[in-house]
Amino acid sequence: MPKLQGFEFWSHTLRGARHVVAPMVDQSELAWRLLSRRHGAQLCYTPMLHAQVFVRDANYRKENLYCEVCPEDRPLIVQPFQRQLPNSRRRGRRWRQARRVHAATAVIPVAEPGLQFCANDPEVFVQAALLAQDYCDAVDLNLGCPQMIAKRGHYGAFLQDEWDLLQRMILLAHEKLSVPVTCKIRVFPEIDKTVRYAQMLEKAGCQLLTVHGRTKEQKGPLSGAASWEHIKAVRKAVAIPVFANGNIQSLQDVERCIQDTGVQGVMSAEGNLHNPALFEGRSPAVWELAEEYLDIVREHPCPLSYVRAHLFKLWHHTLQVHQQLREELAKVKTLEGIAAVSQELKMRCQEEISRQEGAKPASDLPFHWICQPYVRPGPRAGSKEKAGARSKRALEEEECGTEVLSKNKQKKQLRNPHKTFDPSLKPKYAKCDQCGNPKGNRCVFSLCRGCCKKRASRETADCPGHGLLFKTKLEKSLAWKGTQPELQEPQTATPSTPGGFSEVMSSALA
Secondary structure, eight states: OOOOOHHHIIIIISTTOOEEEOOOTTTSOHHHHHHHHHTTOOEEEOOOEEHHHHHHOHHHHHHHTGGGOOTTSBSOEEEEEOOOOOGGGSSHHHHHHHHHHTSOEEEEESBSOOEEEEOSOHHHHHHHHHHHGGGOSEEEEEEOOOSHHHHHHTOGGGGTTOHHHHHHHHHHHHHHOSSOEEEEEEOOSSHHHHHHHHHHHHHHTOOOEEEESSOTTOOGGGOOOOOHHHHHHHHHHOSSOEEEESSOOSHHHHHHHHHHHOOSEEEESHHHHHOTTGGGTOOOBHHHHHHHHHHHHHHSOOOHHHHHHHHHHHTHHHHHHOHHHHHHHHHOOSHHHHHHHHHHHHHHHHHHHHHTTTOOOSSSSOOTTBOOOOOOOOSOTTOSSOGGGOOHHHHHHHHHTSSSOOHHHHHHHHHOTTOOOOGGGSOOOOBOTTTOSBOOTTOTTSOOHHHHHHHHHHHTOEEGGGTEEHHHHHHHHHHHHHHSOOOOOOOOOOTTSTTOHHHHHHHHHO
16 A cells, blocks of 8 residues: 555544644653543654664563554554763663653554654664554654753754754655654744745655744743744645644634644643643543543553653642642552542542532632643743743752742752751862862862872872772782792703703603
């Protein structure tokens, strides 16, 4: 069967999907995709897959794709990425965890699935896609990730200026794969450049384009509103299906976005995490979806950290009221423990409902036990700094300067009431003269251990403070050699020497 392209691919393979769940690291696993599909989602993405690891590691392929094949989870789109880390970080727990977490992103519609990869090498991208194509309906190239890990690994939104590389990647994949290639992008500040970017991807062989209406700088507290004007301009300029992403918190937003931009479908990420029934136009009680999700997890297990994260999102508003249960949810170590905390939250909400029967919400939002949107708080108002120039670290430091502690610091203070976050009370360390790291208090050279080791080795000296004994070990070695008798070299017998081979033979014959 020939490979379907463009609108034929969208209408037949993807079954005209309009309601799409975004690829989310550690959040769009099989159990969550199945829950979303039961409540109106028609296409889903798996978490982003690491293209390089996917190629070389059979266990990784098995855990992240092959073992997650499910008839209910189709169509599906796979999204691979390729990230390069220094050799020193390729060992140990953090590197193994990074491989699992940032490995792959797949896209999945209601009836069939797809995979999303992030990559920066055409050959590796295609090798990974070839291994995945029999298990999905399309392969998606991630060009939208704005996080620092994508900047360090040189993938995601940080490839959007390398048009020649992107053309080669998509063209090669389009030629080699039996399934279509799609892309997920972020916009440039300029609409005309965004349009030319989309047209370049279409010309290279992209068969479906998802446009997130934010730039790569718009993330975290600086997210702001997504620009539907950019999405509308792209939709008018290309001849392939376009999905819109950004500003989607309800079914009304979905319908308004389709009407305003003319796109074929709408993708939701945070809106879906806080209300998986978003595409049904419902806002059910949180415990209804929480219990259904936990039942699916028992049938299709996933890491406990994924489950905990989903429960934190679903119960977000209620946990602002019941802070103690928030702590319990963070500490439990089993699935049944998480289910017990969720059941306790349900009971407390039902008690509150019985006390407030007939009451109306005090604000525009429903009661806290109803699935509802979460609006990410922006930067502090009144700051003289430009919003675009402020980093997450700067925002955290600004928050530390106020009396109100961040939620993270509040947790730490609950565990240790004596802990303080006042910078003036932090211990001061003397710095190494050479590198600026804290120096050893008992170092004879007044250096840090690394610099001390180099100097002690070079000068054959000792530093008891750092436990470095180059001089002592050398002296012991020389003393030991002096006590050993000199080894006598064996003499080689020759025909001319007495007792040599000829003399021995003569005596033997006599």
